[in-house]
Amino acid sequence: MLLIACPWCGPRAELEFRCGGQGHLTRLTDAMEVSDAEFARYLYMRDNPKGWHYERWNHVNGCRRWFNAVRHTVTHEFHATYKPGEPKPDLPRS
Amino acid sequence: MSNGELRLPTGGRIDRAQPLRFIFDGAGYSGYAGDTLASALLANGVRLVGRSFKYHRPRGILSAGAEEPNALVELGNGARREPNLRATQIELHDGLVASSQNRWPSLDLDIGAINNLASRLLPSGFYYKTFMWPPSFWHFYEHFIRRAAGMGRAATEPDPDRYDHRYEHCDVLVVGAGPAGIAAALAAGRSGARVVLCDEQQEMGGDLLASMALIDGAPAADWVARALGELGALPEVRLLPRATAFGYYDHNAVAIVERVADHLARPGPGLPRQCVWHVRARRVVLATGAIERPLVFRDNDRPGVMLANAARVYLRRYAVACGRRAVLFTNNDAAYGAALDLRAGGMDIAAIVDLRADPKGQRTEAARAQGLRVLAGRAVIGVQGSKAVSGVEVARLQDDASAAILDREQIACDTVLMSGGWTPTIHLFSQSGGKLRFDTETAAFVPDRATQALRSAGACNGATRLSDCLAQGAAAGAAAAQDAGFAAAAPPLPELDPDLDEAPMRHLWVVPSDAPVGHKGKHFVDFQNDVTAADIRLASREGYRSVEHLKRYTTTGMGTDQGKTSNVAALAILAEATNASIPQVGTTTFRPPYTPVTMGALTGRTVGPLLEPARWTPIHRWHVRTGAVFENTGQWQRARYYPMAGEDMHAAVEREVRAARNLVGLFDASTLGKIDVKGPDSARFLDLVYTNSWSKLAIGRSRYGLMLRDDGYIYDDGVTTRLGPEHFLVSTTSGNAAPVLSFMEDLLQTEWPHLKVRLTSVTEQFAVVTLSGPMARRLLAELTRDIDLSPQAFPFMTLRAGTVAGIPVRVFRVSFTGDLSFEIQARASHGLALWHACLAVGEKYGITPYGLEAMHVLRAEKGYIIVGQETDGTATPDDLGMGAMVAHAKPDFIGKRGLKRAELLRPERKQLVGLRLADGEHKPLPEGAHLVNDPGLPPPMPMLGHVTSSYYSPTVGAPIALAMIKNGRARMGEELYAPLPDRVVRARVVAPCFFDPEGKRLHG
């Protein structure tokens, strides 16, 4: 079970959280103008890296707040957790 | 030793003042407190403890620990019967009842042993080969195989015991309390770090408890006692004996199962049977020891063939001689120490047979100096005796070890003690994601690179000398505590006597005999799953060269012991057969649990009523008292119907529906999801999450809303009411309240953080009592003086605040039945009083409580949808005939772009319609039934859609249904067919509304 540092509450067990998938996706502002194919890409296509991944988490059984995280999909190591709106941290070298 | 008595008169760590009675296979025996079932059986001369899985060969106790593959027993009876327990790990208690497995009809006379005689028919992969054809015979084979194989029987009654879970956070977790673990715990504990030291055995100390070594001039066991005393006195140190660390998970989460009461004859009240500890450690030190390897020689499975160190453990710890006269068979130095210890304990050592041509080392010399007979360069080429060893045949190996037929000699003995080197216990390290390295010298996989914050120390790290174990443990414990922020130092090493060097081993993975391997006997590799060296070679010849394929084909390492004694030999034999090195063949990844864990322990207290929280409405007690039949919807327990004497569900629902249509019905709608929306941007926010517009909704008015997902499909629906300029009350589907709140929160926090809106779930803060039916207004008028109920003053889809029966309430004129309805919301604590007041006043109007089922019928008669019943995650507003509810002119809302996708605009989409069945059809269609144009076509015929809701409608006097049908609105009046298993039902497509289509009742 992962140990996840909520930016508001501190480290808590994984069972308090829900992963919200890829992070730093912004809602299309010109959605009505884009083609169906482009909209489908926005709606359905997600990164699936073997390695570091920017993603969203919700402290659903805690403070109920959303935050962003950089997690390694193989080792489950968390490089960073940070509040929405804060800049994307750089990825570690490895 | 007297004849028939294998218990030594003195010594051991048993309590001779506490004799215990126990029963094995129906016979009574006695042992002592401190015994395991295995040690007590050995002390009683019980050799035969089970039959093997495939060949039903007689088997005895092989080991003294977790690795035991043979002595698997069924423990207890009735509801407490538990199969597949290792006798070597069962602590004896008074009255213990155990029985052997895999034997039928009895251990001594075993019909299944015919498998052994017919073993030419049972090579590797025999299940695949023999029982492939004809497929219809499998059920016959399976019955036979399962019966004959037998893997013990689980209890069939509910488990009467209680199990607990605990959570622990510590600086340093040390797994294993042998020399390395104790040294690590001392080094870390003395620094003030919070330390947990766990060990799977009842007594901590590991191999030191059986050791004859002197530490600082005193017996090793005294050093253990002193160290444990010191650790026990440290306030931040927790000692957990009888606790197996069985799983190593991410971020240093380690699961430990503690056997709290299994060893007690009469556990105290309140004690859980077992407890799972969820430990989160800053640092972990693995000191899990090593497991001695068997040698693979002919008939190495006969009862009386054991691991050499196990015999030493039985002698030193339990004062049990495993036999009277032993032959040791070894490829390394460890057996020499065991031989000396055993002789000191009174056993007759007939010979030490050493595969090495010229063993020279401190240990060997010590044995020779004490007069032990050493037969170097020789092998045990066969074992005599079937149910008990009576002797061995020894021969000199040819130089290339291809055969052993020279200088043959028979040696009488009742015990063969084998030592094939040590396999570090790397299970937890492997589970943690750590990478392994193959050490050629010891032919063992050892920890290489850890991927979590852990260190390995001692025998599990490849150490064989006691001094190395103590030094590695102390260093690891100190470093772990330092990492956790404590000023720790490794204590100086104690003086050790003796601390001998180890001479190199000789690796001979299959010991030859006087016949080719696989003939005149069996060379067992995996005892639990009955896999032989010949099986592995055959599998390799048949092309199973990947270790993963080999495992599955031969089943080696696939037993409950996970191949603890067999993995390395199996790999080595495969490597030889494929001309590869062992690391090229690879190892297998270990997975939790290290040893089997009971389902009860994993489940803990979450059984029965605690399995899942139940949600009750404020009126729940009345429903129970009235004899309501309940239905679980999500966690809510809702009244489904209220049967009166002699009524079945059909009759009760029909009565409830008629009353609600003709008089007045009373419904507990408290489960309705309720979200309080406040803030200056509330209307803007609702405009963004619903398809329709809210900005212009007047205060005190309600509106039905549809919520979509980004993809344009319907997500939720419900009525929202404006309570103030910046205040709304949103209602959601009962089952969807929490997801909708999460959905809204997500958008507010991450997409539109600039909007000033606060959301609060108020579902449970308000009871909701609905009065519905023609008499509803007259009834309610009797209960309120401050609310004008006239249609002009209180029209449909508006809200009034006031008092009902003296209770402060909000009354909403909304309806989910299609009839005149008042939905009364009161503080939850007033809900029951409000309910009673309605019942009391309503008696003269024929008030009738109706349940969820009648509510469903009433709403279906009116064609009201339920999200999740009419919709399946791919329905659009237009599909449901609600296209007009989408305010396309709004600049943005969730789902706006999605609705424009080609798929959602495609003609021929399924649309909501009603169905009337042909005259004479009295049974409703099953929900989910498919509808077709022509049932005469051969299947699969083209399908037009399916039934989403179907009931008998008392109002219509016939079955009705709602359905999603391709192009449904253009098919009004068409006849369709529902092909059912027993008949074909004809149905006519009608508008999805069977009651009051003009809405006169609704608005009246």
Ligand SMILES: [Zn+2]
């Ligand atoms: Zn939090």
